[in-house]
Amino acid sequence: MADTELEQTQTQGITITRGERRGLHGELLTVNFGPQHPSTHGVLRLVVDLDGETIRRVEPVIGYLHTGIEKQMEALRWQQGVVLTDRHDYLSPPINNLAYALAVEQLMGVEAPPRAQGLRVLMSELTRISSHLIWLGTSGIELGAMGIFMYCLRDREKIMDLNEEISGFRMHTSYIRPGGVMADATPRFLDLLDALIREMPSNIDQYEDLLTRNPIFQERTQGIGMLSREDAIRLGATGPMIRGSGLPWDLRRDRPYCGYDTYDWEVAVETGCDCYARYLVRIKELRESVRILRQALDRLPSGPVNVDDRKMLPPPREELETSMEAIIHHFKLFTEGYSPPPGDVYVAVESGRGENGCYIVSDGTHKPRRVKFRSASFVNLQALEHMAMGSMLADFIAIIGTADTVLGDCDR
C-alpha cells in the first residue's frame, strides 16, 4: 500500500500517519506486534496497520527461527537426516519423521512391514492429539480461559510418557525411520496406550464442557476470522483451516498412506468458516484420532518392524558375532550409508496443522541433493492477512491462535 501522499510522524517507535485514509481520528497507526509476544505462538513478528482498532494491513515477518535444516540435511547421510526432521515442527516430530521416511522409502522402492505401518499410525495419531492439545490449551489462555491449559497439559503429559516409553525421548523421538521404526513397542507401551485410549473420550468431554458452550469463548470466536471455502483453496490453506471452511479434504483419506484407508473414521468438517469452526474441527479430530488409535491398537499385526534389507538397515546384533557378511554390511552402513537411485519424490502426510510434505532429490550418492519441507504453517500463515482484514485488534489474537502456526515449522 503506497503511503507516499500521507504525512508520517514518528514518536517513540510508533509511526503515526495522517492523511487521506480516515479512521477514528483520521490516523493510521503502524504497530509492531511481536516477535516476543506471548500470543504469537513462538517468534512471529507482525507489522499491523491500525485504523482506530480496526486492522487495515498485516505483514507477517518470519525467519526468526530459521535454522537451515534443509541446508544441513544436504551434509548428512540419508539415515542421519531423520533427527533433523524432528526439529522443524517441534510439536509433531513423528509426523515429520513419517513424511521423510515415506519419501526415502519411495525412492528406494521399499515398503515398511505391516507391524511398522501399524506403529506408525499409532505414533502419528498420538502426535496429532498432543499437538492439538497444545493448541487448545494455549489458544484457550489467549482468550482468557485459564483452566483449559491445565487439562490439556495433563493429558499431553501422558503422551510424552508414551513417547519416552517407546523411543527413549519425550519430544524429539526420531522413532519413525526409513525402512520401518526404531524399535518394537514394549508391552508397557501398549498397556499405557490402552489406558489412555479408554480415558480420552471423557477427557475430551471435559475440554468441551469448558469451552464449547462457554458464552465468552463463543463471543470471542464466532464470526471471527472468516475464511471462505474459495479463499481457503485460493490461498493454499490446508488442514483444520480448510476443513473449518467446509472442504472435507484430508490426506489420510484422499491420498492414503500407512493403510489409513483401512480404518473406520470420518473426516472432521465444519462449515462455519470462522475461528469457532476451526476449534470444532480440532475437537472432532481429537475424537477421530482416538477412534483410529483404538482400531490400530486392536489389530496391530505381529511380525518384524523393519524391512529385511541389509543394504538399508543394520543387521541384528546377534548376527554380528557369527557372520562376516553382517559385519561388512554394518561397517558400510555406518561409514558410507546407502544411496537411493537418482530421482525426486514428493510425499505429503496430514499433520495437526495441515499438509506436511517432503520433497527430496537424490543424485545417486549417499547424501541428498535437496530436501525441501512443504510446511503447512508457512502456507497457512499467508492466509492470515486475509482473515484479519477489517477485524478488531483483540480478535486478531483469536485469529492467530486458530491458524495454529508453529514457527519452527514455518522457518525451518
Next chain:
Amino acid sequence: MTTPVLPENVLQASGVIAGAEWITVNRENVREVMRALKSQGFESYLFMTCVDHLATPVVEKPPARFELVYQLRDMRAHRELRVRVFVPEDDPTASSLHDIYAPANWDERETWDLFGITFEGHPDLKRILMPDDWVGHPLRRDFPVGGEPVDFSDDHETWQTAPPEA
C-alpha cells in the same frame, strides 16, 4: 491418465517418476502453462522450490544448473503434477506466478533468498528467512555448510571453504 492440454511448443519433456507425473516446460512460457493448468483443474498449488544441480554426478546431465519445481494438485480428480523449469546459471531469472497462485508469493521470496533466483513481476521480492543484511544465497551448493567464526578457534577457516563434493 490424460495429459493436460498445454499451449503449443512449450513442452520440453514429460514422464513419470515413482508414480508421479511430471512435465518440463520452457522458462519463457511458464505463466501461460500455469494458467492453462489452473483452468484444467489444477487449482491447488502445493509448493515451489529450486534444486541446484551444480557438479551433479548424475549421468544424464540436467540442461541447466537450477531447476524450479512446482507441485500442483487437482483436488477433484485426486491427481498431482510436477512442473519443471530449468534456469541457467548466467541468467537466474524466472517469471513470478503470485497473481496466478497466491501461495507462490512467499515461495518465490524464499527461493530468491536461498538460491538467488529473481522472479520478474514479484511485488515485494525481499529476504524472508535469512536476515535482511545477509550476503549470499545459502542453499546454493557452492555456499559452504560451515559455521560462524568462533573466537579462539583455529579451524573456522576450514569450515568456511566449500566441501569438495559441493
